[in-house]
Amino acid sequence: MKALVYEGPGRREWKEVPVPEITAPTDAIVRVDAVTICGTDLHILKGDVPAVEPGRILGHEAVGTVTEVGPAVGGLTAGDRVLVSCISACGRCRYCRTARYGQCLGGGGWILGHRVDGTQAEYLRVPFADTSTHHLPGGVSDESALMLADILPTSYEVGVLNGGVSPGDTVVVVGAGPIGLAAIGTARLFSPSTVVAVDLAQSRLDAAKRFGADVTIGAHADPAARVAELTGGLGADVAIEAVGVPETFELCTRLVRPGGRVANVGVHGAPATLHLEDLWIRDVTITTGLVDTYSTPTLLKMVTAGRLDAAPFITHRFGLHDMEKAYETFSRAAETGALKVVLTRE
Numbered sequence: 245m246k247a248l249v250y251e252g253p254g255r256r257e258w259k260e261v262p263v264p265e266i267t268a269p270t271d272a273i274v275r276v277d278a279v280t281i282c283g284t285d286l287h288i289l290k291g292d293v294p295a296v297e298p299g300r301i302l303g304h305e306a307v308g309t310v311t312e313v314g315p316a317v318g319g320l321t322a323g324d325r326v327l328v329s330c331i332s333a334c335g336r337c338r339y340c341r342t343a344r345y346g347q348c349l350g351g352g353g354w355i356l357g358h359r360v361d362g363t364q365a366e367y368l369r370v371p372f373a374d375t376s377t378h379h380l381p382g383g384v385s386d387e388s389a390l391m392l393a394d395i396l397p398t399s400y401e402v403g404v405l406n407g408g409v410s411p412g413d414t415v416v417v418v419g420a421g422p423i424g425l426a427a428i429g430t431a432r433l434f435s436p437s438t439v440v441a442v443d444l445a446q447s448r449l450d451a452a453k454r455f456g457a458d459v460t461i462g463a464h465a466d467p468a469a470r471v472a473e474l475t476g477g478l479g480a481d482v483a484i485e486a487v488g489v490p491e492t493f494e495l496c497t498r499l500v501r502p503g504g505r506v507a508n509v510g511v512h513g514a515p516a517t518l519h520l521e522d523l524w525i526r527d528v529t530i531t532t533g534l535v536d537t538y539s540t541p542t543l544l545k546m547v548t549a550g551r552l553d554a555a556p557f558i559t560h561r562f563g564l565h566d567m568e569k570a571y572e573t574f575s576r577a578a579e580t581g582a583l584k585v586v587l588t589r590e
């Protein structure tokens with residue numbers, strides 16, 4: 245079969261590799277019907293995630309069809325259509341027992357396309373298959389379901405729920421990439437009074453408007469001053485960091501009102517300064533998090549019922565064998581306007 249293989253920093257190849265086999269009784273083999281690329285895959289390709297070794301098949305988001313199950317898999321049979329989540333769960337450890345699957349101690353967590361071979365392939369081995377996949381109902385398309393593998397649960401759990409977004413809130417989302425846009429979309433489920441998007445790219449601010457931002461703040465404005473103006477000088481109830489650089493985290497701590505919440509979603513590679521000398525007296529709560537995907541069943545119901553529209557994230561479609569072209573398009577998002585690219589089995 246063909247798969248997208250990480251060959252070391254800066255190098256990737258869509259090439260022939262062996263078809264995966266069941267290696268543990270809890271495994272399933274899934275034929276990949278639809279797959280996408282994440283910004284994290286680009287980070288891996290830059291060499292930012294040293295745990296990923298050359299030879300690793302990338303990708304942690306897929307929709308597919310079960311072709312084979314191990315003897316200990318009870319909830320899946322060949323032919324089932326499933327969502328393969330970015331987080332795997334052993335289902336047994338102390339974190340899994342409290343739905344904190346991202347922190348799994350039993351060999352799960354973020355492993356696909358990281359510590360074990362991932363989804364950007366014709367077939368994939370899914371460890372802990374019973375507790376790491378979701379059955380898909382007939383009413384949801386492959387490509388809409390695919391948005392539930394990572395971006396929607398990440399933004400909802402780590403941004404909106406950790407941020408405690410509530411009716412009437414002013415919510416500022418810093419960074420309007422797929423994650424920030426999904427945060428805007430899922431924040432609106434709670435009827436905030438104002439959603440503000442901050443980004444440097446005009447194309448992303450235009451997308452933020454389409455996803456329901458009321459106000460957009462661009463590169464030439466002073467976001468803290470604009471947010472103060474919008475909130476009678478107080479600041480935002482919730483600031484969601486969806487970039488992953490020190491300056492945007494620090495900006496979020498300045499944007500938020502006394503008693504407000506900063507929900508960090510961005511993956512950081514460099515230290516940010518925590519200005520406790522300003523923050524201690526303002527009752528500010530800061531949360532961090534890796535997605536757990538405990539909200540996936542809820543979000544799947546909402547997408548299936550038409551209460552949450554996943555389709556607008558998809559800007560480009562390719563056949564699975566156009567993987568190289570899809571990477572090209574996704575990695576030049578500023579020029580191509582790419583949000584999520586979807587590759588489907590031909």
Ligand SMILES: NC(=O)c1ccc[n+]([C@@H]2O[C@H](COP(=O)([O-])OP(=O)(O)OC[C@H]3O[C@@H](n4cnc5c(N)ncnc54)[C@H](O)[C@@H]3O)[C@@H](O)[C@H]2O)c1
Nearest residue numbers: 283419420421422423443444448486487488510511534535
């Ligand atoms: N916590 C988790 O579990 C989790 C899961 C998935 C992704 N992430 C992280 O979420 C972040 C966002 O992901 P994405 O896919 O949307 O990324 P992305 O790169 O597509 O989007 C980031 C956006 O931030 C904007 N930006 C860059 N610098 C900025 C600045 N100084 N001020 C304002 N805007 C700025 C960019 O123009 C871009 O639109 C990344 O760090 C990603 O790794 C976290």
Ligand SMILES: [Zn+2]
Nearest residue numbers: 282283284394
């Ligand atoms: Zn991802």
Ligand SMILES: [Zn+2]
Nearest residue numbers: 334337340348
């Ligand atoms: Zn576990």
